[in-house]
Amino acid sequence: MSEIWPSYVINLADNTVRMDNARRQLDAQGLPFHRIDGVNGWRLGPSEIARVYDAQANRARARHDLVPAEIGCYLSHIAAWRAIAEGEARGGFIFEDDFDADDSLAPVLRALTEDDGRDWDMVKLFTFDPDARVVAGRDLTPAIRLVVPFRVPTCLIGYGLTRDAARRLVGRAVPFFRPVDEDQKYFWETGLRVALTLPTPIRVGDQQAATGTIGTARRDAATGGPGRLWRGLRTQVAYQAALRWHRFRGAR
Numbered sequence: 001m002s003e004i005w006p007s008y009v010i011n012l013a014d015n016t017v018r019m020d021n022a023r024r025q026l027d028a029q030g031l032p033f034h035r036i037d038g039v040n041g042w043r044l045g046p047s048e049i050a051r052v053y054d055a056q057a058n059r060a061r062a063r064h065d066l067v068p069a070e071i072g073c074y075l076s077h078i079a080a081w082r083a084i085a086e087g088e089a090r091g092g093f094i095f096e097d098d099f100d101a102d103d104s105l106a107p108v109l110r111a112l113t114e115d116d117g118r119d120w121d122m123v124k125l126f127t128f129d130p131d132a133r134v135v136a137g138r139d140l141t142p143a144i145r146l147v148v149p150f151r152v153p154t155c156l157i158g159y160g161l162t163r164d165a166a167r168r169l170v171g172r173a174v175p176f177f178r179p180v181d182e183d184q185k186y187f188w189e190t191g192l193r194v195a196l197t198l199p200t201p202i203r204v205g206d207q208q209a210a211t212g213t214i215g216t217a218r219r220d221a222a223t224g225g226p227g228r229l230w231r232g233l234r235t236q237v238a239y240q241a242a243l244r245w246h247r248f249r250g251a252r
Contacts, residue, residue, distance in 0.1 A: 004106070005089045005113045005160070007033040008080045011097040012040055014210040018097040021205065025099070029106040033095075036080045041072025057177035063232045066179065074180040077156065078173050084166035091117060091162040099126070099157050100205035104144070108201045111141045112160050120146070120195040121165035122184070125158035126202050134196075135247060145198045150247060152194045156181040158202045165192050185239070188246045 007026060011019045019035065026033050041049075053071050066074075077094070084092035093109055105125075112123055123146070137147035161169075168191060176183065187194050 002114055003089075004031065004110050005091045005093060006084075006087065007031055007093045007095060007109070008036050008083055009033050009095045009097055010036045010038050010076045010080055012038040012209070014040075015097060016210075018206070018209060022095065022097045022099065025101045025105075029101070029103070031106055031109065034083065036076060036083065036094075039072040039075040039079070041068035041070065041075075044068060044071065052174050052176065054175040054177040057175075061235065061238075062178045062182075063235045064228065066177070070179045074173075074176055074183075077180045078170060081161065081166040081169045081173070084161055084163055085170050087163065089163065091160060092166070093125075093158070093160045094156075095158045095202075096156065098205045098207055098209070099202045101202045104199075105201040107141065108144055108197055109160070111144065112197075115140060115146070117162035117165075119193065121162050121168075121192040122194045123160040124149075124153050124155075124194065124196045124200075125160065126155055126200045126204070127153035127196055128155060129153070130198060130200065135250075137198075140197065146195050147198055148194070149196050151243060152185045152187055153196060154181045154185060155204070156184065157204060168192070186242075188242065 009019070009022045009026070011022070015038075023033075049068070049071055052075065053066060055065075058065060080092075080094045084094075091113070093112075108125070127149070132153070133150040134147040135150050137145050140146040172190070178186075184190065184192075184194065
């Protein structure tokens with residue numbers, strides 16, 4: 001029996017309660033992990049932000065300006081991708097530290113490890129819409145389906161990634177202009193085959209954080225009135241059109 005791919009937990013140093021919760025859950029299922037020291041975007045200077053964040057592309061192609069917390073979150077995921085890309089295993093699993101897991105997590109991770117990315121590059125372990133439309137699927141285990149979602153789920157609270165896919169993401173990541181979770185919806189840009197496990201072995205856990213949350217920071221920064229609404233609508237329409245085009249091409 002092969003060893004389960006390593007797990008990585010993204011955690012900001014100040015969020016000790018979240019780290020304790022993540023540790024407890026992974027330890028209970030016998031899943032060793034490595035902590036990824038998260039990047040606090042509020043502590044980045046203007047030159048550091050300018051080096052990684054393409055503000056011009058953001059204004060032209062994204063729904064909203066990125067707040068520093070989102071920039072730090074993207075950099076944190078890049079660090080996790082790099083750990084997988086430089087590791088000895090053929091893949092790995094990445095968790096944000098606010099996940100809750102059920103007893104199926106370890107069996108799912110083992111099944112994905114043994115599946116070895118034969119028809120996927122990234123596997124999401126969570127979705128807000130478990131009844132969403134899918135374009136293909138197969139049994140991963142007698143109890144778990146591995147499906148290709150028509151629309152890639154946004155949340156990156158937990159996912160698996162092959163080493164080759166991690167290398168690809170690291171190579172294209174900087175500069176970025178969307179939030180990291182939204183970027184993965186554009187699978188035709190990343191070139192990744194994205195799948196989803198159903199039912200999902202994790203869910204969103206306690207959102208309390210000593211450093212605050214991205215959602216709160218985004219709401220606090222919201223400005224722009226009708227212009228912001230138009231920007232969001234324009235981006236959504238463009239995404240939906242591109243999504244349908246690429247799914248149609250894939251079905252041919």
